[in-house]
Amino acid sequence: MAKKSSPSIPWRLLKEPAVFLALGFGSGMAPKAPGTFGTLAAIPVYGLFMGLPSLSYAAVVLALAALGVQWCGAAAERLGVHDHPAIVWDEVVGFLIAMALVPPSWPAVTAGFVLFRLFDILKPWPIRWLDKHIHGGLGIMLDDVAAGVLAAVCLRLLQDAGWLSPSL
Template structure:
């Protein structure tokens, strides 16, 4: 039960419309509070990945689905990692939200390779890579 609670963002992922977008919105307070130093983003990102992997692996096994729609911890992680290279501002939070959603929805190469990993890694890794790629995009846009 705890794993499902974490994986779904305290069941926010069960929101009927656009759960991935809602999950990304959950990342905004995390970015605002903790994304002011790259090393803090790295440490918290690793922690989120490990907890998310644990929770997602449980949900994937339980439901026999490779990436359940209501699992949103991966979007929270990916959006948070988008601020590895820049500090958040109102403008970068808005632009980063849209660029991350585009990367997450369309999953261009090499992001699409990571969703093929097994269990929780397949759920978490593609969004983590999308977030890191988004961080590079935001760096070039805002520096």
């Protein structure tokens, strides 16, 4: 289930670092499909970190997830709406998680994008449960972390089956 529409956001709030980051560098301000635009904004972020060794990549993603709990919680408070559709840092981190188990390649990025968006939109168990029962910044982040994990497992299975090119 996609995030419901919510009140518009004053552009001046983008001057606040936590809001700017929680809104995916402004990508969440898209009038339609902000989660998709947030995931698109995640691709260059992935490009910054994709060459890191696995443990370093995991540390960066873990740090960005922990910071995201704070940023998304602060943005939700500032906006006065829990999990406002424009808050898309959770999509950024979810996509980074989706890409964690496969070597970088354009087919992997494309498949990762599609799989992550499908899991984020459809919210199969346990994603839907997390979305409904965990609140605050952690709740905003956790369902997308779970969607990223499911997408990562699927991507790895596609990689192991030989359906993804091995490198970018």
